Amino acid sequence: MEAPKALILAEGLFRSTDGKTAHGLVRKSLRYRIVGVIDSTLAGRDAGEVLDGRPRGIRIYRNLDEALAEHPDTKYLIIGVATPGGRLPDLYREIVRSAILRGIGIVNGLHEFISDDPELGPLARQMGVEVIDVRKIFYNTRIFYTGKIKDVKALKVVVVGTDSAIGKRTVAHMVADELNARGVKTVFIGTGQTAWMQGAKYVFVLDSVVNDFIPGVLEDVVWRAYTEEKPRVLVVPGQGSLLHPVFPGSYEILNLLKPEVVILQHAPGRKTLDGFPEYPMPPLEKYLKLIELITDRPVFAITINTENLTHDEAKRVAAELEAKHGIPTVIPLLEGVGRLVDLILERFPEVKG
Numbered sequence: 001m002e003a004p005k006a007l008i009l010a011e012g013l014f015r016s017t018d019g020k021t022a023h024g025l026v027r028k029s030l031r032y033r034i035v036g037v038i039d040s041t042l043a044g045r046d047a048g049e050v051l052d053g054r055p056r057g058i059r060i061y062r063n064l065d066e067a068l069a070e071h072p073d074t075k076y077l078i079i080g081v082a083t084p085g086g087r088l089p090d091l092y093r094e095i096v097r098s099a100i101l102r103g104i105g106i107v108n109g110l111h112e113f114i115s116d117d118p119e120l121g122p123l124a125r126q127m128g129v130e131v132i133d134v135r136k137i138f139y140n141t142r143i144f145y146t147g148k149i150k151d152v153k154a155l156k157v158v159v160v161g162t163d164s165a166i167g168k169r170t171v172a173h174m175v176a177d178e179l180n181a182r183g184v185k186t187v188f189i190g191t192g193q194t195a196w197m198q199g200a201k202y203v204f205v206l207d208s209v210v211n212d213f214i215p216g217v218l219e220d221v222v223w224r225a226y227t228e229e230k231p232r233v234l235v236v237p238g239q240g241s242l243l244h245p246v247f248p249g250s251y252e253i254l255n256l257l258k259p260e261v262v263i264l265q266h267a268p269g270r271k272t273l274d275g276f277p278e279y280p281m282p283p284l285e286k287y288l289k290l291i292e293l294i295t296d297r298p299v300f301a302i303t304i305n306t307e308n309l310t311h312d313e314a315k316r317v318a319a320e321l322e323a324k325h326g327i328p329t330v331i332p333l334l335e336g337v338g339r340l341v342d343l344i345l346e347r348f349p350e351v352k353g
């Protein structure tokens with residue numbers, strides 16, 4: 001069955017790190033067919049070209065009316081931003097209301113649930129419009145740790161980052177896709193709301209689950225993927241950052257899975273932590289030591305986000321980091337992850353079967 005058509009609402013934020021949900025869906029979407037992005041500040045441009053210089057045939061529209069004029073059969077409006085605190089921006093409320101009045105379903109990954117909103121919730125029910133609050137799906141998931149993670153024998157690859165909104169999920173998708181392309185059966189495990197929207201088969205939203213149950217829910221989804229799909233490799237993106245005081249995450253993933261391969265996504269051109277300029281970016285060495293302490297293994301590879309760097313600067317920095325730390329350093333959006341996968345297959349030849 002063909003995926004339903006969807007527009008992404010990212011007004012004023014598509015170019016910012018808050019637009020990371022939109023970014024993920026422009027790059028990859030199996031659950032929805034993305035037909036456009038709404039952001040008046042970039043109207044008329046191709047979303048892929050704006051994102052990373054690769055046109056993807058997804059136009060950016062000035063407003064909902066303009067987008068629906070070209071795509072009248074749109075089924076969903078996806079709120080494509082992840083704002084601090086997960087709040088619906090005031091500017092977006094009227095656009096969501098207008099979509100509901102036109103009978104368009106709403107897909108929302110924010111902490112603020114549209115279905116519980118005193119104005120928008122009743123309006124949606126009155127109009128018979130579907131509202132999917134993605135985080136709500138996992139809100140009451142209660143699975144406690146059992147220890148069955150020890151039975152998972154597939155190679156575990158985890159991608160963590162030095163910051164939030166830095167490209168962990170994108171790199172994880174690229175590694176999983178490259179391994180599958182080479183005939184090594186690999187399953188991607190989603191850990192956030194964007195991965196659910198993208199259509200990940202095995203997914204939970206880490207920051208929607210009560211902390212006591214995160215290890216158990218993660219263990220269960222990984223175990224199900226392993227037993228049902230029988231993959232050689234499991235690839236899991238982290239959440240937030242180990243050292244971001246406002247957006248924590250990833251510790252539970254590293255500590256529970258004890259992955260054989262940890263990839264550290266880093267943005268050398270980012271001087272302060274995402275959304276909080278009062279916090280300078282901690283030194284890379286701190287992350288390298290911390291990850292080794294948690295997993296009992298050194299970081300397998302560093303991947304580079306080119307934000308605020310020219311391509312030449314990114315290449316120079318990558319070479320310097322590789323020489324300084326003796327860790328393979330790759331720029332996925334410039335050179336792909338082929339070298340990285342070569343190294344995984346060289347170090348773990350048993351996954352080739």
